[in-house]
Amino acid sequence: MKCYVISLGCPKNLVDTENILYSFSTQNIEFVYDPDKADILFVNTCAFIQKAIKESINTILEVAHNKKENQKLIVAGCLISRFKNQIESQIPEIDVFVDTNSANFVNLNKKFNYCDFAKPFEIEKRIVTTYPYAYLRISDGCHHNCSFCTIPQIRGPYRQKNPEYIKSEFIQLLEKGVREIILIAQDTSCYNNNNLSSLLKDLSKIEGNYWIRVLYLYPSSITDDLIDTIASTPRIVPYFDIPLQHVSDKILKLMQRNYDKKFICNLFDKLLKYDVAIRSTFIVGFPFEEEKDFNEILDFINNYRIDRLGAFEYSKEENTKSATYGNVVAYNTKRKRKALLLDTQKRLSKKNLERFIGKKLKVIIDGPKIARSFLDAPEIDGLVKLKRERQVGDFEDIVISKSSFYDLYE
Ligand code: SF4
Numbered sequence: 001m002k003c004y005v006i007s008l009g010c011p012k013n014l015v016d017t018e019n020i021l022y023s024f025s026t027q028n029i030e031f032v033y034d035p036d037k038a039d040i041l042f043v044n045t046c047a048f049i050q051k052a053i054k055e056s057i058n059t060i061l062e063v064a065h066n067k068k069e070n071q072k073l074i075v076a077g078c079l080i081s082r083f084k085n086q087i088e089s090q091i092p093e094i095d096v097f098v099d100t101n102s103a104n105f106v107n108l109n110k111k112f113n114y115c116d117f118a119k120p121f122e123i124e125k126r127i128v129t130t131y132p133y134a135y136l137r138i139s140d141g142c143h144h145n146c147s148f149c150t151i152p153q154i155r156g157p158y159r160q161k162n163p164e165y166i167k168s169e170f171i172q173l174l175e176k177g178v179r180e181i182i183l184i185a186q187d188t189s190c191y192n193n194n195n196l197s198s199l200l201k202d203l204s205k206i207e208g209n210y211w212i213r214v215l216y217l218y219p220s221s222i223t224d225d226l227i228d229t230i231a232s233t234p235r236i237v238p239y240f241d242i243p244l245q246h247v248s249d250k251i252l253k254l255m256q257r258n259y260d261k262k263f264i265c266n267l268f269d270k271l272l273k274y275d276v277a278i279r280s281t282f283i284v285g286f287p288f289e290e291e292k293d294f295n296e297i298l299d300f301i302n303n304y305r306i307d308r309l310g311a312f313e314y315s316k317e318e319n320t321k322s323a324t325y326g327n328v329v330a331y332n333t334k335r336k337r338k339a340l341l342l343d344t345q346k347r348l349s350k351k352n353l354e355r356f357i358g359k360k361l362k363v364i365i366d367g368p369k370i371a372r373s374f375l376d377a378p379e380i381d382g383l384v385k386l387k388r389e390r391q392v393g394d395f396e397d398i399v400i401s402k403s404s405f406y407d408l409y410e
Helices: 011-025 050-066 078-090 151-155 163-175 196-203 224-232 249-255 261-271 291-303 331-356
Strands: 002-007 040-045 072-077 096-098 133-137 180-184 211-214 239-241 277-284 308-313 360-367 370-372 395-399
Touching: 002 011, 011 040, 011 072, 011 133, 011 180, 040 050, 040 078, 050 072, 050 078, 072 078, 078 096, 078 151, 133 163, 163 180, 163 196, 196 211, 196 224, 211 239, 224 239, 224 261, 261 291, 277 291, 277 331, 291 331, 308 331
Parallel strands: 002 040, 040 072, 072 096, 133 180, 180 211, 239 277, 277 308
Antiparallel strands: 360 370, 360 395
16 A cells, blocks of 8 residues: 655654654555555644644645545544544544554554553654654653643643663664754653753763754753753753743743743853853743733843744634633734844844854754754754755764854855
8 A cells, every 4th residue: 555644743743753654664555755646645733823723724625625535534643632523524534533642553444543641652663754863752741731832732741751762762763874863842851850961861872973952941940950961961962942932920920831031041141151052932922911021022032142033923722721811912913023023033143143154063964065053953943054065964064154144154
């Protein structure tokens, strides 16, 4: 049998897709790039916010519209976890439904493949699709209670993978030729009761030609030991991805984030003592956000260097606490604030990157003339553009000759 695959959403979803690809490969299913040649059409969806839901539904409808009589349509992922009943009644062309994380094995003869959150983690067997880097999930679910977030409903409560399993997957990825291993979870810093640093220290002792990057550090679980480990272990990229979401005390409280501005400033004072890259995301237009609250974000990024910044307009999601809040911010105001935040960051980013001109940076080669430095997680950050072709997967030291708003040039 042949299968055509579409994977939407974040790296966590991509790992689910890679698990499903492996499960298919054990059932003698091959992959094709042309949907017309497939027996199975597989879509892994995202449903984190309204924009993602829309994209997922449009993708399924398009695939369903072109589906032939002898083809099976399988839909997996967050959309199914959140809206199974509605999707089942509204898109009858779907033959198999797969919940998030039940994705270790998809039974094609069962209409519903649902996950049991109580099930302990197993070693994830995957087909890696992102060489020379790969994601490695260390936990799933979330025990935080952010008032805007649907993730705990979709992914369930926090549960973590046994460190021995992580180590074994890590070694398997290296054996497959992966050179950058990116640890992911909904919240990586709470691993082992806020002791992610011990896992990182163990992993970085494994022999091989690689580097480790960590994504999604929840601010209040970042310990001094973790800062020191990420900033000064040679095999770990000194890159801190810390989604702050806001800096105004009033909004952080409404968001039910368990830290305040004083805590954030303290954390950034410590981080910026090291030569590290910092990435963060902010939500603008949260209910009750006034001009002065938004301006606190602008002041913060003007005072504390953030190398990479993502901005989202607040999206009201069913069954979340913030959906019940009054004082919603007008659509146009949200758009304007997001544009202003991104414009401010663009100017700051240009200035920040100039500090690398004339310096030597270690990079990983992603494509013949495309590389990434410690500043750049794949897909979301900038790039280092090369003068001449290099071998994909190699590490090289490159002298930077110029910079633009987000990228560096050899
Ligand atoms: S920490 Fe992240 S995943 Fe968990 S509830 Fe908050 S926003 Fe959602």
